[in-house]
Amino acid sequence: MATDAEERLAAVLAAGEVEEVRRLYDEWAPTYDGEEVAALLGHAGPERVAARVAELVDPRTDVLDAGCGTGLVGVALAARGFGSLDGLDLSPGMIRRARRRRVYHDLGPADLGRGVPGARAKFGVVTCVGALVPGHLGPGALTGFARAAVAGGYVVAAIPEGTWNDAGYDAQVAGLAEQGFASPVAGADGPDPDGPGRLLVLQVPR
DSSP states (O other): OOOHHHHHHHHHHHHOSHHHHHHHHHHHHHHHTTSOHHHHHTSOOHHHHHHHHHHHSOTTSOEEEETOTTSHHHHHHHTTTOOOEEEEESOHHHHHHHHTTOOOSEEEEOOGGGOOTTOSSOEEEEEEESSSSTTSOOTTHHHHHHHHEEEEEEEEEEEOHHHHHHHTHHHHHHHHHHTTSOEEEESSSSOOTTSSSEEEEEEOOO
């Protein structure tokens, strides 16, 4: 028998329409934190992503948590001394949960499928955990993330292996490099040796 998390996740992945995805996440927000969604999807979780960010940059770095959900990445970064954190998410219900954590400087709703609003060359790191999956953002979102990062900044994104293979991430990452938007530092050549899926790290040229 499927668990509540599995049933909710299946509904979200099958939704298709942005408004339906937003509604489903709003309903899920109160219980989301207690469920191992990253493991179900097969990608690196918030702790692993935060640890990678801490390896790359100083804790004083401005970070955008794209698709922040209830703020689990923000909590993991704050525990590592990061204090300049902004978050964007499709779901107002998720944002309300994230705001209660008191680790973000600014939080707001955004359909990241349309790009990163009001942010160009602003952040030292853009993270994305849980939104680069079927029925959510596609590989094109990486372009918006790279544009939101400063020169020399990073995009750190968790992507399930199956999604990477099926959705054209190889071609998107290669295109970003060819066009001079961002070059892969890690994760483009194979799965993360320390966990499930790809932990993609892109760097914007200096």
